[in-house]
Amino acid sequence: MKISAIDIEIIHDSRGVETLEARMESGHSWGVSSVPSGKSRSSYEAYVKDPKEAKSWFEKNLKKELIDKTFLYQRDFDSWLIKFDGTRDKSLLGGNLILALSLSFARLKAHFERIELYQYINKLYRGSIHIIPPTIPRLLVNIINGGAHIKKPSFNLGFQEFHVIPHHENVRESLKAVNNLYNSLEKKVINLFGKNEVFMGDEGGISAPFLSNEQALSLLKEETRELAFNKKHSFDLGVDVAANYFYVKKDNFYRVGNETFNNKELLDYYDHLIHKYGLIYMEDPFYEEAFHDFSILNKRKGIYIVSDDLTSTNLDRTKMAVSNDSMDGLIIKPNQIGTLSEVVEVSDFAHKSGKQLIVSHRSGETMDDFVADLAVGLNAWGIKAGVPKQKERLSKYHRLIEIEKKLTH
Numbered sequence: 141m142k143i144s145a146i147d148i149e150i151i152h153d154s155r156g157v158e159t160l161e162a163r164m165e166s167g168h169s170w171g172v173s174s175v176p177s178g179k180s181r182s183s184y185e186a187y188v189k190d191p192k193e194a195k196s197w198f199e200k201n202l203k204k205e206l207i208d209k210t211f212l213y214q215r216d217f218d219s220w221l222i223k224f225d226g227t228r229d230k231s232l233l234g235g236n237l238i239l240a241l242s243l244s245f246a247r248l249k250a251h252f253e254r255i256e257l258y259q260y261i262n263k264l265y266r267g268s269i270h271i272i273p274p275t276i277p278r279l280l281v282n283i284i285n286g287g288a289h290i291k292k293p294s295f296n297l298g299f300q301e302f303h304v305i306p307h308h309e310n311v312r313e314s315l316k317a318v319n320n321l322y323n324s325l326e327k328k329v330i331n332l333f334g335k336n337e338v339f340m341g342d343e344g345g346i347s348a349p350f351l352s353n354e355q356a357l358s359l360l361k362e363e364t365r366e367l368a369f370n371k372k373h374s375f376d377l378g379v380d381v382a383a384n385y386f387y388v389k390k391d392n393f394y395r396v397g398n399e400t401f402n403n404k405e406l407l408d409y410y411d412h413l414i415h416k417y418g419l420i421y422m423e424d425p426f427y428e429e430a431f432h433d434f435s436i437l438n439k440r441k442g443i444y445i446v447s448d449d450l451t452s453t454n455l456d457r458t459k460m461a462v463s464n465d466s467m468d469g470l471i472i473k474p475n476q477i478g479t480l481s482e483v484v485e486v487s488d489f490a491h492k493s494g495k496q497l498i499v500s501h502r503s504g505e506t507m508d509d510f511v512a513d514l515a516v517g518l519n520a521w522g523i524k525a526g527v528p529k530q531k532e533r534l535s536k537y538h539r540l541i542e543i544e545k546k547l548t549h
Contacts, residue, residue, distance in 0.1 A: 141249065142208060143206055143209055143211070144165050145163075145164070146165070146207065148195045148199070153505055154505045160194060160236055161240065162244040164247075170248060171251055173240060173244040173510055176501060176502035176504055176505045180287065180449075184476075185475070186478040191236070194237040197234075218245075238479060242481070246480050257510070257517070258513040261484070262519070264480070264517075274516045275516065279315075279318070279522070281303060282380065284297075284302035285344075285347045286302070286353075287382045289341045291339035291341055297352075297397075299353045299379050300381065303421060304378075305378060307376070319528060324363055325363045328363065377418060378423070378444075380423040381422060410437060420443055422443055424450065425437055434450060435464045438466060444496065445468050446470060446498060447467040448471035453486050455486050458486050459489065462495065469497065470496075472497050474514070498520060498523065505530075509538070511525065512525070
């Protein structure tokens, strides 16, 4: 497939921050994709180049190298970009520019082959779209936002995301349950703190001056119980701790709200929360180098321990986590690593190691719904796409509904 045209544009994400969008063409086929950005980032993510600088660099140096060049496979294209960049963290081109090009190539190739994007990804992942059919993931919706996603500096909610995981037959019914929960919970939070102290967080969840993680969990558990009784909505609960946010490296302790914990005390704190609130999911309970602490918690079964900052969609980091038995599953974020081929490589290794995949959006999202196709194509256990209140989050859910219809008819 010969590339006949490529353009890079600067657009704005859901936070109003500049990001990149790529359009690629081959004859009458085309693909467009844009890149999200994260506020809470690990030390191992691909370098993010200033969008204006990335666009300028592309137009002066890279565009002429790609026009009229032929690539047969996704791996060929991505490997060419990685080799051209030549740096460990993709700092010459920028991981954001590389990803915009990699994802737009994937959309172009799927269009060229006249197949759905999730089928194309599944074919990359499984070798054939006929081996294991794509499946719809479970929804993990961060209904309360804390940590790096709070809206006022005075707010002191330590954990970053408080998730509900709906139990329903299809995506549409799951979203209905989530919206009912959000609306009823928001009313209670407004009654508790006052309307002027309740905001929409970066990922669409409720941001308010909760006094503690337990207060947030208690309200969430109470509300899910009421909905289970009154509306027959059923949810599991989980948290993204994002412990990097409150780890004090120089003193080797964790500051959660007004309390401090060493590693053992934090383990006991988590045990308390898991049993009191019936949590089934916990993400990044320790900072990004704590493979051993992850593994201790992971041995206490009854809950999914999931890595994000620990593994950073990076194959070497994922191998370390698997060898240490540090997690049951891992977060997959394409912009952490920079190309679709590397995402597939990490996902394949994790799957063969018996680990679950959870495909995730970022706090600064665009209207691109690529992660919906990615989650389905990778047969992921779950997807994190935020609360279905912002148009950038809704686009992912609308795409999941479209895919679900295609898979069930």
